[in-house]
Amino acid sequence: MKKKMNLSVKILLGLVLGIVVGAIFWAAMGAEAAGAFTGKYIKPFGDIFVNLLKFIVVPLVLLSIMDGVISMGDIHKVGKIGWKTVAYFLVTTAIACVIGLIVATLFKSSFPVLSLAEDAVYEAKHSNLMDTIVNIFPGNAVTPLVNSSMLQIIVIALLFGCGILLAGEKGKPFGDFISSFNEVTQKVMGFILALSPYGVFALMVWVVAAQGPKIISSLGLVLLAAYIGYAIHVVLVYSMSVKAFARMSPGAFFKKVFPAAAFAFTSTSSVATLPITRDCCDDMGVKGEVSSFVLPLGATINMDGTAIYQCVAAIFLAKCVGIDLSLTQMILIIITATLASIGTAGTSGAGMIMLAMVLDAVGVPTTYIGIIYGIDRLFDMGRTALNVVGDASCAVCVSHWEGKDAA
DSSP states (O other): OOOOOOOOHHHHHHHHHHHHHHHHHHHOOOHHHHHHHHHTTTHHHHHHHHHHHHHHHHHHHHHHHHHHHHHOOOOHHHHHHHHHHHHHHHHHHHHHHOOOOOOOOHHGGGGGOOEEEEEEEEOOOOOOOHHHHHHHSSSSSSSHHTTTTTTHHHHHHHHHHHHHHHHGGGGGHHHHHHHHHHHHHHHHHHHTTTTTHHHHHHHHHHHHHHHHHHHHHHHHHHHHHHHHHHHIIIIIIIIIHHHHHHHHOHHHHHHHHHHHHHHHHHHHTTTTTTTHHHHHHTTTTHHHHHHHHHHHHHHHHOHHHHHHHHHHHHHHHHHHOOOOHHHHHHHHHHHHHHHHHGGGSSSSHHHHHHHHHHHHHHHHGGGGGGHTTTTTHHHHHHHHHHHHHHHHHHHHHHHHHHHHHHO
């Protein structure tokens, strides 16, 4: 009997072929022409796949969290898993900020003072922390679903999930409906996941063809600093976490989570990667009730990769405009970045909004974000992959803790 190629191998194959084909386009046509051609004729196939994922994400997040809460059967258990999850995310994000600042400080003397071009005027949206907190709570039940406001959707799911538990026998029919609807959603998700290698291929062809090595060479140093920070965080935090807290081999963990990390790397969306992350966690034996709760929450509030990126970017941009950040300002970056992470959507490019908030806090003009905006997608690929790996590591650890508590 012929052995069927698994999804992770197909995604890896799509990733490698996308890089090769993109490089061929770039070499044959040049970055501008290759970017225009692939953006017009190849990238749309990747966009179709991402659109399908975005279509399934809202019902997936809403129903999986509600079903996860219902399956716990106890309102106190929801609170127990919730505080463990949030504590894990906040601690790892704070550590990520420290790592980002240390790496950026080591590179700072090599960062160039750039001549600020007049077109470097990308205006990021400002994000007020108190407004973010207020906006977590929806004013109605429909708008968050239409606008894909993930924080509000999570609040809706938690409220209705807890309401079903507290309603007892009267809430059981509605709970059964939610469980059934969630199962149907999982099957639809399976159809969409089968297309992931093709989506990864199309997106990767476009990225490589449009960017090429030239865009990396101009700002390669700050890009290198960010990726060193990503690598350190993976080795120090996630490897140690799954080993110490879940008694799992780091090698086995990274092998299992690779499909989600690979798709996150190309799609640059934690939310769009949710179905694949859930599939990887199932493969690692994570309890369904835990992954249904932890992963959608993590896609919204766990931004370790984004935290490292913005710390590196803040120091780099400060150096570019001649500002030398003090120790107090660096501590402020850690605090602001950690708290702001709860308000950053798990969608492509959302880290730029968060970076504007951090720059405001330390007095660096946000207009200068435009200096690195041209290669932001290259940062975004690594930081999104890191965020998704962090979501999975938390799910593995919380599942193990819950197993011990139940023993």
